[in-house]
Amino acid sequence: MSVMVHGKNVGQSLRRMLENDPAFRTVAYFSMEIGIHHQIPTYSGGLGVLAGDTLKSAADLGVPLVGITLLYKKGYFNQTFNSEGWQQESPVEWQPEQFLQLLPNEVSVMIEGRSLHIRAWVHDFIGQGGYPVPIYFLDTDFDANSPDDRAFTWHLYGGDQRYRLIQEIILGVGGLRILRDLGYDNIKTFHLNEGHAGFLTLELLREMGYENFQKVRDQVVFTTHTPVPAGHDHFPYELVDRVMDPIFSGRLRRMLGENGVSMTELGLRYSRFTNGVSVKHAEVSRRMFNTSKVDAITNGVHSLTWTSxxxxxxxxxxxxxxxxxxxxxxxxxxxxxxxxxxxxxxxxxxxxxxxxxxxxxxxxxxxxxxxxxxxxxxxxxxxxxxxxxxxxxxxxxxxxxxxxxxxxxxxxxxxxxxxxxxxxxxxxxxxxxxxxxxxxxxxxxxxxxxxxxxxxxxxxxxxxxxxxxxxxxxxxxxxxxxxxxxxxxxxxxxxxxxxxxxxxxxxxxxxxxxxxxxxxxxxxxxxxxxxxxxxxxxxxxxxxxxxxxxxxxxxxxNTHRMVKDYCEKAYGIVFRGL
Missing domain, CATH: 3.40.50.2000 (Glycogen Phosphorylase B;)
Structure with missing residues (x-):
């Protein structure tokens, strides 16, 4: 069991040093979308706003956590209505450099037999007590990539299945590689907020020589949000074989069988702790997935953000x-x-x-x-x-x-x-x-x-x-x-x-x-x-x-109660309070 460090327990200078040292962070929170402010359009709705509220409460409470998501240059979309009341969509125009800091770090993943280069931007969310939680935004829209490859981080939930598969490789595999490049070598828990980042299990497996499945499970926590089977990502092997590194696609067959790649199944099989987001949802999920291992941690919201x-x-x-x-x-x-x-x-x-x-x-x-x-x-x-x-x-x-x-x-x-x-x-x-x-x-x-x-x-x-x-x-x-x-x-x-x-x-x-x-x-x-x-x-x-x-x-x-629940049930962190 790890123990959280708070300002009351250590000197101020040592506290600051620990807060900014990647080795001090023990939890990595992966989410396809994170909403922390309406001017940073990297979210579409409830899942992303929940992720943002989670990270805000982690900062308020001093949880040694880091967030990972994608940088969407064109956002989700701007919505208007025509004269008949029909929705019209247009890209979001925003400048990431106004809100985020571009880092020099760069990694790559193999896509369709070529290297796709990934860089990262960072936003440090500062909690009410001054504690920072860094949030990293992965980006392929720069000169190292071809024009087509630059577009993979343009749209949230845009494009076809190929586009979605590549984005999920960027998040799961690329996200873990960026963390390692930044010096995050002491992560004890990788939290998948929904199945989109499930491919990080492959990268963990690669780090361990492709054999230690149990050690992967010991490091992963999975939160499922969707009580409808059709809402879970599923990729056919024909597409996976064409897009992914052949070593990874071969390992997926060993991990999941021959019926395609279910990102939810990946999360369920290769996590030490799985939860639904309400008591009822956990009950529904246990029946839907025919498993008894789905616990319940009911969602919340960040109180300070959402109070008038x-x-x-x-x-x-x-x-x-x-x-x-x-x-x-x-x-x-x-x-x-x-x-x-x-x-x-x-x-x-x-x-x-x-x-x-x-x-x-x-x-x-x-x-x-x-x-x-x-x-x-x-x-x-x-x-x-x-x-x-x-x-x-x-x-x-x-x-x-x-x-x-x-x-x-x-x-x-x-x-x-x-x-x-x-x-x-x-x-x-x-x-x-x-x-x-x-x-x-x-x-x-x-x-x-x-x-x-x-x-x-x-x-x-x-x-x-x-x-x-x-x-x-x-x-x-x-x-x-x-x-x-x-x-x-x-x-x-x-x-x-x-x-x-x-x-x-x-x-x-x-x-x-x-x-x-x-x-x-x-x-x-x-x-x-x-x-x-x-x-x-x-x-x-x-x-x-x-x-x-x-x-x-x-x-x-509220997410303060929710984050404490995750600390106690999922992260193995003894919560001492502020």
């Missing part, structure tokens, strides 16, 4: 130390109703002002405002609300305004159609029921929404929500959830206390075969019978629920 300015000020005054010990937010129950409401209304006005500036739509700050923002995939069911327009209008007309946001993957025609349906509905019923769909959902928009709406709506098909973190961001701002009982909400839900449920309670790991209209009918009923009366007729109860949401949910569903 007004709420921060209130917490600083009334709950000192909350930002680096979010468990103290249990004390939110003692906050005054007036202070909570004022802080919330300030965030709401900020959101509505931004909507007016960007869209010309003027929303009413005294009307219940419901937010729905997430990746626009069909299983997220952003269009469930519009299943029965008459019932929706009967329940909500004149009393609710809705704000939507979210990007559909450029190749996801179903997701784009969902967005178009919502935009069309906003034009058809906008006079009676204002609906706004915000363009270009990113961390900045997410912050405004999760701080400023009154209620957060989430209604995915069960059991496909592995965890969900947007609702956790809301809880830090006293915003309740109205959600299907899936993912984290099963753990955070207390009816009429932290929010409300939609549809039946989960009883089985697989609850897909049910009538979806049951959820729509229950959604309308909850709005009409519980949400609206509480907001308009029992404001004191509404504010009491806001405080309960902070005290019961924000105090637990």
């Amino acid at each position: 300015t007004g709420m921060r000020r209130l917490f600083d005054r009334e709950i000192p130390g909350w930002s680096n010990d979010p468990s103290r937010l249990t004390q939110a129950l003692k906050l005054s109703d007036e202070d909570i409401w004022k802080a919330h209304q300030a965030a709401k006005m900020k959101l509505l002002a931004k909507i007016l500036e960007d869209t010309g739509r003027e929303l009413d700050p005294d009307v219940l405002t419901i937010g729905f923002a997430r990746r626009a995939a069909t299983y997220k069911r952003a269009d469930l609300l519009f299943s029965d327009m008459k019932k929706l209008l009967d329940a909500c007309a004149g009393q609710v305004q809705f704000i939507f946001a979210g990007k559909a993957h450029p190749q996801d025609e179903g997701g784009k159609a969902v967005i178009q349906q919502i935009i069309r509905a906003s034009k058809e019923i906008g006079a009676a029921l204002p609906i706004v769909y915000l363009e270009n959902y990113d961390m900045s928009v997410a912050g405004l929404l999760t701080e400023g709406v009154d209620l957060w709506l989430n209604n995915p098909k069960r059991p496909r929500e592995a965890s969900g973190t947007s609702g956790m961001k809301c809880t830090h701002n006293g915003v309740m959830n109205l959600s299907v009982l899936d993912g984290w909400w099963i753990e955070g839900w207390v009816e009429d206390v932290t929010g409300w449920s939609i549809g039946p309670e989960p009883a089985e790991a697989d609850l897909i075969d049910y009538d979806e209209m049951e959820d729509a009918v229950d959604l309308y009923a909850k709005l009409r019978e519980k949400v609206l009366p509480t907001y308009y007729q029992h404001r004191e109860r509404w504010v009491s629920m806001m405080k309960s949401s902070i005290a019961l949910n924000a105090s637990y569903f």
Whole structure:
């Protein structure tokens, strides 16, 4: 077992020396996307923002960790809508040198029989106590590579299977080689945040002479995020043989058999610890993968990042130390109703002002405002609300305004159609029921929404929500959830206390075969019978629920608690606290 070193235990000069010495780092965190700031567009959504929040909490807590991802010169994409409400995509324009430092280190990997050269940029995230966590961004867009090869780090989740396979070789094999070149020779744990970096197991195996499979397992930790089989990367050997170093492709057959390369299977077989990202998701994963080895570490969010300015000020005054010990937010129950409401209304006005500036739509700050923002995939069911327009209008007309946001993957025609349906509905019923769909959902928009709406709506098909973190961001701002009982909400839900449920309670790991209209009918009923009366007729109860949401949910569903769980369960680190 390794023991974490904190400033209280060693002298200041020795502490600084250790913090900047690669030999001091014992955990390497690999993620295909990492979101640390909206101006660094190396993320698409929940997975990347979770990774960024994880690294921020690691810095706050002094965990000896380093992050590795790819540098996407053209980002995910910028989103706009045409006159018919159809999503349009364009590349992101940004300058990495404004936010990152280019390093002189360079390594290479073998791709299609030639060397692909990889360099690294670094961003040091400095925690609240001054502790740095370096994040390395891998890049092929420089003169050592051909024009075609330079493009492999342009787009996040872009291109075809070949493009994706090569990116995952860059991340897993190239990422480990960069770490070694930088002097990180004392890493005890390689954490795969989803299966994209699974090829680092091959590079570890190469370092050990290709025979010591158990020693590879002893060093790897794997977090799976996807409870749907189709969401896991799988590459046929025809492609793998054409693209990869022949030594690696041969070893993959020995490691996985002849049915192709499943990156999730690679993570499951060659890790000492595997976890899902909620209790329910771990249960679903154990059944889906037919294994008992999937533990549960429920996700969280970085409390300081996702709490509004007004709420921060209130917490600083009334709950000192909350930002680096979010468990103290249990004390939110003692906050005054007036202070909570004022802080919330300030965030709401900020959101509505931004909507007016960007869209010309003027929303009413005294009307219940419901937010729905997430990746626009069909299983997220952003269009469930519009299943029965008459019932929706009967329940909500004149009393609710809705704000939507979210990007559909450029190749996801179903997701784009969902967005178009919502935009069309906003034009058809906008006079009676204002609906706004915000363009270009990113961390900045997410912050405004999760701080400023009154209620957060989430209604995915069960059991496909592995965890969900947007609702956790809301809880830090006293915003309740109205959600299907899936993912984290099963753990955070207390009816009429932290929010409300939609549809039946989960009883089985697989609850897909049910009538979806049951959820729509229950959604309308909850709005009409519980949400609206509480907001308009029992404001004191509404504010009491806001405080309960902070005290019961924000105090637990944060990445400080989550990172401590990883330290204790997965990293073998004895956590001594600050």
